[in-house]
Amino acid sequence: MNHRKLSAVIAILVSAPLLAQSPAPDDWAQPRTPWGDPDLQGIWRYEATIPLERPDHLDGREFLTDEEVAEIQRVEGELAANRLAGLDGTEVGKRTVEESPIRGNEYNSFWQDHGRARQVFSQTSLIVDPPNGKLPYTEDAREAADRSVARYGVGPFESYLDPDTGERCLTDGATIMMWQGPNGGHNRIVQSPGYVTIVHEEYHDRRIIPVDGQPPRGVPQWLGDSVGRWEGDTLVVETTNFLDKTNYEWANIWSRASDALRLVERFERVDSDTMRYTMTIEDPKTFTRPWTAVIPIFRLSDDTHIFEYACHEGNYALSNMLSAGRADAEKQ
Amino acid sequence: MRSYLVIVLAGIGQLLAAAPVAAHHAFAAEFDAEQPVRLEGTVARMEWISPHSWLHLDVQKPDGTVERWMVEGGPPNALFRRGITQESLPVGTQVVIEGFRARDGSMRANGRDITLTDGSRPFVGPFGSGAPGDGPTR
């Protein structure tokens, strides 16, 4: 791809709305369902570069400068264009075996659909409260999180309990569902009278949220018990009654199902393609205080599909891991 | 082109954090980074499944025997959204796989790099091909 075409591609692809200051264009009106509720239907996905926690070197800074934003946009645009141009060899977006035999892009990046550049915002972290942009872990949870990072790829993998809940094709939890990102992070929202339903592609997680004033089911679930209501044009969902699955390994300790977890979400469509998704997590078994993140979620075109994700049915990887574990044990 | 690709600004690289998800899966639990393999063969079967697709490859050995390898790829749904279908990698296509062998020594590998023998990479459509999800709605 020649340089001129690449520039044009980047110009089309990359936009950087600043989420903190994104009033809707004057001519945009909130679409409504036939019965008058705000219409949030469609395929939504988190596609931005904002990390959950503020990186240490940005300590104290809530926002990037315009120059920093522009530079990230430039790099994102190039990475995206080069992925598509097939230049994703070891030089581009892929670490060498020496740099990263375990983590990172173990496969050609065409398996991820970053055909677009990721969106760049000036927020330095998704977490806006606590003000330092960091997860307020309890001591025990911090130890669990550190352990989880240390054992990733290292193991041991001696039984089906050693991989995390996602690798077991169970779930990665409700907290991460709306904004899980990359491939499989797509959500379809369907609205029918009395319900807002979210179908997540990965693990085909599903939440059917009553918005007609029904009380909670009172039965604990992996994805909890959700009750929704409209506050103006914002959908507010409170979810409690999670099963306690903290005995399992989780990819992210901050998304684990705990019976002390309470999740409050606000879904606000701010223009035709953007939702401001705010989540507040309270879990005294994991955090010393509640924390809140504000996440921009992008709406994809209506001909985008959520495809079947028959994870458990196709989970050769799990039995392969166990077979590898046995082979390693026999060698010792 | 390649000269643009180095991430230069200190600190900016860290801001390009991957979206917050653990990169399932634990590669090293299944494959051995110290056993790189290079396989040339023909596609016997392609399983377009999740969480990983699997390419069944017939590899002809110098002595004329054929080995059947199973090669792990990524999940296919991103490819589907770019217009790839099960017809895109027909039985008999000649491919080259570079990856790492399964830890248990079986004829399995992860397909870290999959190319067709003519050097082109499969599954990479032209940009702006009009495939669903190919660009923003505005």
Added chain:
Amino acid sequence: MGLRGTVYAALVVLGTHTSVLWGQSTDYAASRAADGQPDLNGIWQALNTANYDLQGHPARPAMALMPTPRSGEPPGTGRATPGALPAPAVRALGAVGGVPAGQGVVTGDEIPYQPWAAAQKQENAEHWLERDPEIKCFLPGVPRATYMPYPFQILQGTDKILIAYEFAGASRTIHMDEVGSSPSPTWMGWSRGRWEGETLVVDVTGFNGQTWFDRAGNFHSDALHVVERYTPISPNHLMYEATIEDPNVFTEAWEIRMPLYRRLESEKQLLEYECVEFVEQLMYGELGVIDPETGQRNE
């Protein structure tokens, strides 16, 4: 004309005015959804034994049975021989593991297998414990998801109708707008829907051939094509019909038919049946270095 002729003539007249479906007139018109189409929103459930066996069957002690020895002697001339016995793996369930009788949901009660496929079905039934995908919590496919003993919810959105099943958290999106075809085969198929009067007609293709129709070993290939019809027949009932075709397995198309009942509890919501977790010990317990059940090393 005589009485019989009069009755016959009356029936002919009736037939031309209303089609009669199991004694229910299909003149019933459901209330309207927001888009003016019939409103099928709600939580529904089948109440039959189709998931055990689509065909008529008597009750029996278990799904998995011991082979029944045959005595060559005329009955009563020798000592008693055993009846059907549960397989050892399920014996401890007692009457909880039994199979209730059912009248069957197949029109004509025959499934028109090709000869090789009839033998395959028999073999499936004999190896039910190892082969039924339901046991491993695999996605149940269509139409089986409809008549498993769990509720499901129909959610009519804009251009898409979602059917959410409780078993394994399975879902289907029924595309009411124009879409292409499935890029690759799936467990739950690829569903395209349209309205024909009061009936939601759903055309389902793109199956991977790995599901069963029931626990009796009835099966299909990846050439399966199902056409479903959901017709409201009262405020709280749908009539469900499915035509099943598979040129690799059957000699002709066949049909199943059953009522679906609305769950009327005032606070009814689907609950989770996330059974993957329930079957991990079964599927993986003995594969690793350690067996979680005992904490000991696997040999």
